[in-house]
Amino acid sequence: MSISKNQFKIITSLSQKKYRQKHKLFVAEGIKVVQELLNSSFELDLLFCTKDIFDNIPQEKVIKITESELKKVSNLKTPNKVLGLFKIPTNEVYNEKGLILALDAINDPGNLGTIIRLCDWFGIEELMCSKDTVDCFNQKVVQSSMGSLKRVAIHYVDLEIYLKKVKLPKFIADMDGENIYKTELPKEAVLIMGNEANGVSEEIKKLVSNIISIPRFGETKETESLNVATATAVLLSEFKRSVISFK
Amino acid sequence: MSISKNQFKIITSLSQKKYRQKHKLFVAEGIKVVQELLNSSFELDLLFCTKDIFDNIPQEKVIKITESELKKVSNLKTPNKVLGLFKIPTNEVYNEKGLILALDAINDPGNLGTIIRLCDWFGIEELMCSKDTVDCFNQKVVQSSMGSLKRVAIHYVDLEIYLKKVKLPKFIADMDGENIYKTELPKEAVLIMGNEANGVSEEIKKLVSNIISIPRFGETKETESLNVATATAVLLSEFKRSVISFK
Structure with a gap:
C-alpha cells in the first residue's frame, strides 16, 4: 500500500492552520516525536513509515511508503522514517490551580x-x-x-x-x-x-x-x-x- | 562606485570560518545591528549600502550599491539596506573577576x-x-x-x-x-x-x-x-x- 493522491494533498494542506482546523489533524515527524505522541492520549489517525518501527499499531492505520515518497511529503530537511497524522484534541476543560x-x-x-x-x-x-x-x-x-x-x-x-x-x-x-x-x-x-x-x-x-x-x-x-x-x-x-x- | 567582483568574492567567502580567519573580517547586516557595531570598538572595514544611512563615516569606506546587488551578496531573506564588513578583534587579554x-x-x-x-x-x-x-x-x-x-x-x-x-x-x-x-x-x-x-x-x-x-x-x-x-x-x-x- 502506498500513499494516495488524496492523502498527499491532505498532509501538505496541514501546513496551514485553516486546514488543520478543517480536518482536525496535525503532523508529527521523526521516530522520537512520533513515539512520544503514540505513548500519550493523542489519537493516531494514520502512520506513514518507510519500515516497521512501532509495535502494537492496528494494521489498518499503518501505510508503508518509500523514502522518496516520505521526502516529498515531509517538512523536514532530513526526514526520519516516519510521519504521523494525529487528531487535534478539544481541550475545553481547564483547571484553575497551581x-x-x-x-x-x-x-x-x-x-x-x-x-x-x-x-x-x-x-x-x-x-x-x-x-x-x-x-x-x-x-x-x-x-x-x-x-x-x-x-x-x-x-x-x-x-x-x-x-x-x-x-x-x-x-x-x-x-x-x-x-x-x-x-x-x-x-x-x-x-x-x-x-x-x-x-x-x-x-x-x-x-x-x-x-x-x-x-x-x-x-x-x-x-x-x-x-x-x-x-x-x-x-x-x-x-x-x-x-x-x-x- | 559599485561592488567589485573581488569584494563580492570576499564577502561571500566570509560565510566560512577559515576565510573569516584568513581575512580577519566578519559580516553584519541590517541598520540596527550595523549601527550597534559602528558605535563600538569594532573597526569598520567597508560599508555597503543602498542609501546614505549613517553620518560620520569616512567616505572612502562607504560603497553605494543597488538593492539587487545587496540581495545577491546578503545572507538574509529580506536584506535591510546595509551590509558592513568589520575587523575581527584579537581579544587576548581577559579578566578574572566577577x-x-x-x-x-x-x-x-x-x-x-x-x-x-x-x-x-x-x-x-x-x-x-x-x-x-x-x-x-x-x-x-x-x-x-x-x-x-x-x-x-x-x-x-x-x-x-x-x-x-x-x-x-x-x-x-x-x-x-x-x-x-x-x-x-x-x-x-x-x-x-x-x-x-x-x-x-x-x-x-x-x-x-x-x-x-x-x-x-x-x-x-x-x-x-x-x-x-x-x-x-x-x-x-x-x-x-x-x-x-x-x-
Missing part, C-alpha cells in the same frame, strides 16, 4: 515550542494562549516541543475573558515592573508573557495590577530586552523556587 | 547568539569558549546576538588549560548535580555549560568538583532536558540574584 502560564500573542513557533518544553520541565500543567498566539499544532511547534506537547494542556481562549474570570493572582512580565527577586511570589498564580515585539497588550494590562521584571545587570540601557523564551525560563524558575526549594 | 561564563563545545549559532544576549543582560563581561564552540563571528551569531556582541568580550581558549589556571570557584551545569536552589553560590565564579547533545566533556568534568542542576518539577522523567540557552538563563539568574537582589 502556577498557570498565559501567552498574549506569541508569534514565533520556535518560541512557543521552547515555552512548552519549559512548562513541562517546571511542572506547569495548563498553558493558556490568546487566540492570536501561534497555533501549537503548527509543525515547527510540534517538532521543537520534543514531545512535551503531550504533557502540557494547551488552551486557546479569549484571554481578556479568561483573566476576568480567573480568581488566582495575576502577574504580567514587563520591562518596568517590580524587581522579580524582591517580589514575594504566591504558589498559585497566572503569569502572563507578551508578544515578542510589543509585550502584553494594553487591554490585558488594564486587568492586571502586578507587573514584574527581571532586572538588567548590564550597565548600558542599550541592551536588547531578553527573548521571551529566556525570560519565561527565568520567571518560571523564580515562581517554582519560592515554592519548593527551601522546604 | 561571574564568568564558559562554554564547552556549543554547536548551534542560535544558542550562542542567545547566550551572548543573556551575558549582556546579566552583566557577564567575559565569555570563554572552547575552541570547538561555534565561531561568534558566524553571521547567524552576529545577527541573533543583536548588538550584544560589542558589550561581551568573547575568547576562544583551550578550556582545559584555562580552567586549570583560573583561581575562581568553578561550577558545571549537569543533569545530576546539586539542586541549584539549595546551593550557596559565590559572587565570583566560572559557570561551565556543555554541548547541546553531550553536556560537558569528561576531561572538563575531571577538573571541576561542583556540579549543579536545575531540578525538574514535572513528574515524568521522560521530559527532555532544558535547552542550553534556557538553562543558561536560569543559572545566570540564580548566580546574580544571590549577589544583588537582597541588599
